[in-house]
Amino acid sequence: MTPTADLRDRVVALVAHLRVAHGFRVGPGEATAALEALGTVNLGQRREVRDALRAILTASREEGRLFDLTFDAFFRLREGPPPPQLPPLLPETKAPLSPPPPSRPLAKGPGEERPVPGGPHAEDPEEGPNSSSSHPNPDRETEGEPDTPARILTARLSPHAGAGGRVDALEGDLPDLLRAAGALVQAVELGRGRRLVPQPRGARLDARRTLRAAAGTAGDPARLRWLGRPRRAPRFLLVLDGSRSMGKSATLLLRFAQALHLRSRRVEVYAFSTGLTRLTPLLRRAPPGGPLTLPDLGEAWGGGTRIGENLLRLTRGERARVSRDTAVLILSDGLDTGEPETLTRALRDLRARAGLIVWLSPLAALPGYQPVQRAVQAALPHLDAFLPAGGLEDLRALGGRLRR
Amino acid sequence: MTLPPMDQPLDLQAAFRERGYVAGPALATALRLVVALGKPLLLEGPAGVGKTEAAKTLAAALGTRLIRLQCYEGLDAQSALYEWNYARQLLHLRAAEAGGRSVTDADLYGPEFLMTRPLLEAIRQPAPPVLLIDEVDRADDAFEAFLLELLAEWQVTVPELGTLTATARPHVLLTSNRARELSDALRRRCLYLWVDYPTRAQELEIVRARLPNIHETLAAQVTRAVHALRELPLGKPPGVAETLDWAAALVALHRDHLDAEALDLTLGAVLKLREDQLLARPALGKLAAP
Numbered sequence: 001m002t003p004t005a006d007l008r009d010r011v012v013a014l015v016a017h018l019r020v021a022h023g024f025r026v027g028p029g030e031a032t033a034a035l036e037a038l039g040t041v042n043l044g045q046r047r048e049v050r051d052a053l054r055a056i057l058t059a060s061r062e063e064g065r066l067f068d069l070t071f072d073a074f075f076r077l078r079e080g081p082p083p084p085q086l087p088p089l090l091p092e093t094k095a096p097l098s099p100p101p102p103s104r105p106l107a108k109g110p111g112e113e114r115p116v117p118g119g120p121h122a123e124d125p126e127e128g129p130n131s132s133s134s135h136p137n138p139d140r141e142t143e144g145e146p147d148t149p150a151r152i153l154t155a156r157l158s159p160h161a162g163a164g165g166r167v168d169a170l171e172g173d174l175p176d177l178l179r180a181a182g183a184l185v186q187a188v189e190l191g192r193g194r195r196l197v198p199q200p201r202g203a204r205l206d207a208r209r210t211l212r213a214a215a216g217t218a219g220d221p222a223r224l225r226w227l228g229r230p231r232r233a234p235r236f237l238l239v240l241d242g243s244r245s246m247g248k249s250a251t252l253l254l255r256f257a258q259a260l261h262l263r264s265r266r267v268e269v270y271a272f273s274t275g276l277t278r279l280t281p282l283l284r285r286a287p288p289g290g291p292l293t294l295p296d297l298g299e300a301w302g303g304g305t306r307i308g309e310n311l312l313r314l315t316r317g318e319r320a321r322v323s324r325d326t327a328v329l330i331l332s333d334g335l336d337t338g339e340p341e342t343l344t345r346a347l348r349d350l351r352a353r354a355g356l357i358v359w360l361s362p363l364a365a366l367p368g369y370q371p372v373q374r375a376v377q378a379a380l381p382h383l384d385a386f387l388p389a390g391g392l393e394d395l396r397a398l399g400g401r402l403r404r
Numbered sequence: 405m406t407l408p409p410m411d412q413p414l415d416l417q418a419a420f421r422e423r424g425y426v427a428g429p430a431l432a433t434a435l436r437l438v439v440a441l442g443k444p445l446l447l448e449g450p451a452g453v454g455k456t457e458a459a460k461t462l463a464a465a466l467g468t469r470l471i472r473l474q475c476y477e478g479l480d481a482q483s484a485l486y487e488w489n490y491a492r493q494l495l496h497l498r499a500a501e502a503g504g505r506s507v508t509d510a511d512l513y514g515p516e517f518l519m520t521r522p523l524l525e526a527i528r529q530p531a532p533p534v535l536l537i538d539e540v541d542r543a544d545d546a547f548e549a550f551l552l553e554l555l556a557e558w559q560v561t562v563p564e565l566g567t568l569t570a571t572a573r574p575h576v577l578l579t580s581n582r583a584r585e586l587s588d589a590l591r592r593r594c595l596y597l598w599v600d601y602p603t604r605a606q607e608l609e610i611v612r613a614r615l616p617n618i619h620e621t622l623a624a625q626v627t628r629a630v631h632a633l634r635e636l637p638l639g640k641p642p643g644v645a646e647t648l649d650w651a652a653a654l655v656a657l658h659r660d661h662l663d664a665e666a667l668d669l670t671l672g673a674v675l676k677l678r679e680d681q682l683l684a685r686p687a688l689g690k691l692a693a694p
Binding site: 025033036037040041047048051052054055056058059060061063064193194195196207208211214215312313316319320321323345349 | 429430433434436437440441443445448476477478479480482487488490493494497507509512544546581582583584585588591592594595596597598637638639679
């Protein structure tokens with residue numbers, strides 16, 4: 001079936017809207033492919049059109065959810081409910097095409113309220129660690145069910161709800177933190193990778209290059225060439241305790257996490273208090289030079305401490321991504337209200353997968369400190385290092401301490 | 405290449421079903437676009453939901469060859485494309501030297517010394533094969549960057565032979581379990597589909613399709629139990645592959661329903677971590693209930 005001019009216009013408008021309003025990385029190439037796809041599907045089947053456009057215009061599971069809601073807004077039936085206003089994946093960008101309005105103006109409705117980050121149904125702009133059950137299956141009929149105010153309210157009034165609130169970390173010490181982060185990246189040694197690359201001395205003969213050299217000496221391999229395994233480039237997984245007991249140390253360590261993120265793109269950052277939230281997308285968007293301001297992190301900041309539960313939740317969410325290239329940094333004072341057994345289970349799992357596990361504690365920097373907290377006692381057998389992180393000096397010394 | 409609409413002969417959903425694969429409409433549409441637009445499809449999702457199987461079934465449905473490249477840490481372009489038979493080349497050099505003949509590069513790097521690997525194999529096929537690049541997230545960044553060129557240009561350069569362009573563009577499926585975040589560049593070159601666990605009804609249909617001899621009660625119980633297990637905070641939740649393994653194990657033991665004893669005997673087919681088994685055991689009685 002050939003698409004009508006109106007349909008083609010709508011699809012082009014949809015592409016522009018996804019790019020401008022939600023930060024999808026789609027441009028003329030994707031628009032062309034989308035129009036091409038319309039020629040191969042049954043245009044009488046709305047779902048088939050949506051499936052085809054979703055396959056072309058999205059690049060991740062999270063984008064798929066936003067796409068479904070946006071598509072429904074553009075192509076919904078007249079009697080359908082008004083679409084919810086969605087938070088953007090990325091900040092609004094300038095676009096060559098201005099987005100035409102959808103088929104009906106977006107009315108403000110009860111579903112429009114922005115979900116609370118860190119809540120049980122929080123909408124992480126990129127992804128959440130435990131999002132497997134909260135996102136729709138493309139194979140299922142998904143007509144867009146945003147988090148309702150009732151759900152959000154339940155999350156905020158939960159007995160485990162954290163204090164939340166905006167997080168402000170002032171600038172000023174960023175150059176020092178960047179130096180400390182750079183030293184840490186340099187210091188972490190996780191052994192050798194499995195990839196073989198040409199090296200002056202190595203574990204295996206490079207037959208290809210040796211032979212090429214031998215062709216010049218009538219087949220005599222006079223100069224042998226070697227392949228070796230390069231140093232593993234570390235990947236960092238930072239888990240930051242944002243509970244009340246961490247006090248000012250939490251913001252310092254948060255800025256350190258930001259500095260580490262600026263020094264290496266292979267950094268994942270999570271914060272936890274009573275709940276857990278992924279900070280990586282927020283840090284990615286933060287302007288590098290200015291003060292770090294994060295939105296309300298809900299249960300992940302300023303509340304009580306549940307190290308074990310959140311670490312276990314993180315371990316499950318990140319399980320597949322933690323490999324021998326990963327250095328796990330837990331930044332916590334260890335003052336926990338949860339069960340140490342849960343923490344042991346999470347750390348045992350991480351231990352089996354990660355290349356390095358380091359616990360940084362602000363309390364350990366105090367003179368006469370003894371690691372007597374239950375959580376720290378439970379964690380110590382599974383750690384590669386337990387180090388102080390009381391201030392900038394400790395962070396600067398971190399690289400050297402790990403190298404030793 | 406423009407294909408007819410879905411209700412025309414190439415109905416992948418029906419073709420898949422004939423081969424025992426219950427594909428949802430989104431997957432069928434995405435695969436249809438792979439064939440129609442010639443774009444690679446990136447399938448992401450938990451382990452065991454049928455991503456690899458989708459590529460195998462697509463090859464069978466299209467009546468073409470499946471060429472599979474299993475990615476792993478340390479995989480390089482050389483191992484994925486081609487290698488030279490060095491031992492044979494050295495013998496050739498020695499023989500030429502003994503016979504007083506001179507050897508040129510063209511002699512030494514002829515097709516008789518070339519050992520093709522999956523990617524080169526795929527672009528040299530006369531008819532478009534299905535190329536499965538499995539678990540691309542296990543390969544490292546450098547290999548991913550190499551794939552970008554291949555997927556965009558459909559040509560590779562062998563220094564000794566020059567540039568080889570695909571005779572027929574393969575239908576490419578990439579799978580990922582999200583062990584590593586793939587680059588935006590790779591994602592942009594691919595169609596994308598997240599393959600999730602099926603709904604209970606879909607999974608029951610899959611069990612029935614793959615194990616036609618299974619007792620109806622057992623199929624329903626196994627499906628329900630697997631869905632209940634997925635609700636638990638398991639380290640390795642069971643995929644569809646595990647559901648089928650479990651159901652097949654129970655059928656092999658001539659069970660027509662799931663009771664506590666059968667569950668105890670076959671739990672290893674569905675839960676592959678000791679911790680998960682310990683966690684699930686208290687719920688076993690409930691899961692085995694009719």
